[in-house]
Amino acid sequence: MDRFTMSAPLPFATHEVFNQTPPLGNVDLWGGDPALVGGVAAFAAPGNSDVAALAGFGKRWGSAEFFEFGRLANEYPPKLKTHDAKGFRADVVEFHPAYHALMRESVAAGIHCSTWGVDGKLAATGAHVVRAARLYMSAEVEQGHQCPIVMTHAATAALMAEPGLVAEWLPRIRSREYDPSFRPAPEKRGVTLGMGMTEKQGGSDVRANTTRAEPDGDAWRITGHKWFLSAPMCDAFLVLAQAKAGLSCFLLPRFKPDGSPNAMRLVRLKDKLGNHSNASSEVEFEGAYARRCGPEGEGVKTIIQMVQLTRLDCVIGSLGIMRSALMQAIHHVRHRIVFQKKLVDQPLMRAVLADLALEREGSLALGLRLASAFDHSASSPDEAAFARIVTPAAKLLVCKSVPGFVYETLECLGGNGYVEEGPLARLYREAPLNAIWEGSGNIMALDLLRGAARERDGIEQVLTGLAKSLSDLPHASAALDRVKAGFSGVDREVQARRTGETLALLAATAALKASAPAEVAEAFAATRLGGLTARNYGNPLPGALVDRLLERAFAHAA
Numbered sequence: 001m002d003r004f005t006m007s008a009p010l011p012f013a014t015h016e017v018f019n020q021t022p023p024l025g026n027v028d029l030w031g032g033d034p035a036l037v038g039g040v041a042a043f044a045a046p047g048n049s050d051v052a053a054l055a056g057f058g059k060r061w062g063s064a065e066f067f068e069f070g071r072l073a074n075e076y077p078p079k080l081k082t083h084d085a086k087g088f089r090a091d092v093v094e095f096h097p098a099y100h101a102l103m104r105e106s107v108a109a110g111i112h113c114s115t116w117g118v119d120g121k122l123a124a125t126g127a128h129v130v131r132a133a134r135l136y137m138s139a140e141v142e143q144g145h146q147c148p149i150v151m152t153h154a155a156t157a158a159l160m161a162e163p164g165l166v167a168e169w170l171p172r173i174r175s176r177e178y179d180p181s182f183r184p185a186p187e188k189r190g191v192t193l194g195m196g197m198t199e200k201q202g203g204s205d206v207r208a209n210t211t212r213a214e215p216d217g218d219a220w221r222i223t224g225h226k227w228f229l230s231a232p233m234c235d236a237f238l239v240l241a242q243a244k245a246g247l248s249c250f251l252l253p254r255f256k257p258d259g260s261p262n263a264m265r266l267v268r269l270k271d272k273l274g275n276h277s278n279a280s281s282e283v284e285f286e287g288a289y290a291r292r293c294g295p296e297g298e299g300v301k302t303i304i305q306m307v308q309l310t311r312l313d314c315v316i317g318s319l320g321i322m323r324s325a326l327m328q329a330i331h332h333v334r335h336r337i338v339f340q341k342k343l344v345d346q347p348l349m350r351a352v353l354a355d356l357a358l359e360r361e362g363s364l365a366l367g368l369r370l371a372s373a374f375d376h377s378a379s380s381p382d383e384a385a386f387a388r389i390v391t392p393a394a395k396l397l398v399c400k401s402v403p404g405f406v407y408e409t410l411e412c413l414g415g416n417g418y419v420e421e422g423p424l425a426r427l428y429r430e431a432p433l434n435a436i437w438e439g440s441g442n443i444m445a446l447d448l449l450r451g452a453a454r455e456r457d458g459i460e461q462v463l464t465g466l467a468k469s470l471s472d473l474p475h476a477s478a479a480l481d482r483v484k485a486g487f488s489g490v491d492r493e494v495q496a497r498r499t500g501e502t503l504a505l506l507a508a509t510a511a512l513k514a515s516a517p518a519e520v521a522e523a524f525a526a527t528r529l530g531g532l533t534a535r536n537y538g539n540p541l542p543g544a545l546v547d548r549l550l551e552r553a554f555a556h557a558a
């Protein structure tokens with residue numbers, strides 16, 4: 001027995017301890033998740049050699065040791081050091097070794113870069129799906145450290161607007177070595193990138209940014225602030241600032257070209273509801289050195305390349321949280337005896353868990369299908385349209401469903417679900433975040449409307465494809481009609497959430513049809529496309545399907 005498994009029960013003078021669920025121990029995040037295996041098989045390109053490596057990744061990340069890293073990284077959150085002992089500015093953040101261990105593993109696995117080839121093009125067909133599978137499994141273990149991982153991957157898309165920056169930064173972005181040292185990027189073996197858009201007076205409305213940019217030879221000087229800037233120990237940040245021609249995008253490194261620290265001050269770290277392992281800072285810039293990224297005045301157009309990718313990752317990260325919570329709940333009910341029966345054998349508990357499992361299956365299939373659209377965007381206009389249109393809808397549906405989902409799994413553990421020593425409390429506090437950052441729920445719904453208005457052909461293609469794929473499934477045709485009406489009605493802004501959710505549910509059903517047993521897709525359509533609003537989980541499903549869903553959710557020895 002090692003320190004990660006339960007030690008032998010101690011004798012108690014007052015009572016015997018029994019009927020408490022054993023710790024989860026080592027789990028196989030790949031082999032134990034048949035829905036994931038099926039989804040990757042359906043959506044990654046056949047012959048993608050990286051798929052085979054996912055099995056090893058799932059075992060490694062599913063070890064009790066990695067889950068313990070996740071706990072420690074949150075139990076001992078980062079600390080800001082604004083000054084050193086002599087009063088000089090330091091502006092550094094110190095992290096627990098467990099955080100660095102997770103970062104090292106994610107970087108080694110390439111989650112921060114694996115879709116980017118040497119030339120900045122797609123590294124391999126299916127690269128987005130394979131990366132999504134890794135991101136998802138690592139999110140089951142810990143989500144906070146993924147912030148710089150995800151931002152590095154996504155910010156690279158915005159850098160593509162500036163060949164000079166690509167030549168300089170891409171080789172170190174693509175490095176698989178995690179180098180947390182606080183040194184100028186050219187001296188480092190690997191780098192991470194962050195971004196600063198949000199200011200005090202507005203985040204969704206970035207055009208309200210007041211941070212200024214002034215030209216200084218080939219470079220720029222940035223003066224102002226950012227109200228949220230996560231992972232401030234990254235090596236450089238994409239920053240939006242007002243130039244003469246309007247809002248523009250800049251790359252602002254932590255060090256100036258002469259090797260001295262850049263004029264970026266870390267004011268304080270946010271005291272957050274969750275996401276404790278991740279340092280989210282408030283910063284000020286005072287004439288900070290930066291390079292322009294993309295044309296002056298086109299900052300939003302440039303940075304949106306990044307945002308599309310981070311939104312996909314919000315969906316994938318949310319899926320990891322859902323699976324982690326579901327796995328904990330299923331593990332618990334497989335052991336806990338209540339009223340002389342294991343909880344897993346109580347019909348109502350089975351109904352709740354199977355409905356949760358069905359929700360997770362649909363969301364997972366949608367996330368992987370969306371990742372495959374990113375894989376094929378460059379070669380297929382239809383897939384590019386799917387990625388642009390379905391991304392905000394998927395983020396709206398999936399990310400906003402996570403708090404309710406985790407709450408329901410937490411309740412499966414009864415009182416043990418509500419205490420901080422257990423894993424569910426952390427997942428519950430983490431749950432709302434993916435819906436907030438990178439565009440909150442309403443912004444996603446409005447973005448979808450804007451996209452549909454701009455890309456009439458694209459939306460037509462997406463809806464025609466869904467109609468073809470779902471013609472034999474219950475409620476699909478009526479749901480499609482509701483989406484079409486939602487795009488054209490005079491009250492479309494008020495309807496936008498319903499329109500987006502329904503579109504995402506339709507896309508999820510189609511994705512299930514392509515990747516899961518037919519009965520799973522049928523049950524998802526029957527329980528989710530009818531427009532009925534069941535307020536809680538527990539849709540009754542046929543017994544054989546319940547068995548199958550629970551096994552697909554966590555195929556772990558009972």
Ligand SMILES: Cc1cc2nc3c(=O)[nH]c(=O)nc-3n(C[C@H](O)[C@H](O)[C@H](O)COP(=O)(O)OP(=O)(O)OC[C@H]3O[C@@H](n4cnc5c(N)ncnc54)[C@H](O)[C@@H]3O)c2cc1C
Nearest residue numbers: 195196197198202203204228229230280437438440442443
């Ligand atoms: C932990 C954490 C880390 C973060 N890290 C970063 C970071 O690294 N870099 C960064 O730039 N930002 C970061 N953010 C900021 C985040 O992206 C913003 O908080 C988010 O985009 C929302 O902006 P806001 O807070 O200004 O809210 P607001 O823009 O004021 O919006 C408030 C609410 O109004 C809704 N809303 C806005 N416009 C409309 C409308 N027209 N109609 C209807 N509803 C509307 C929004 O959906 C939202 O629900 C982080 C946030 C958190 C919580």
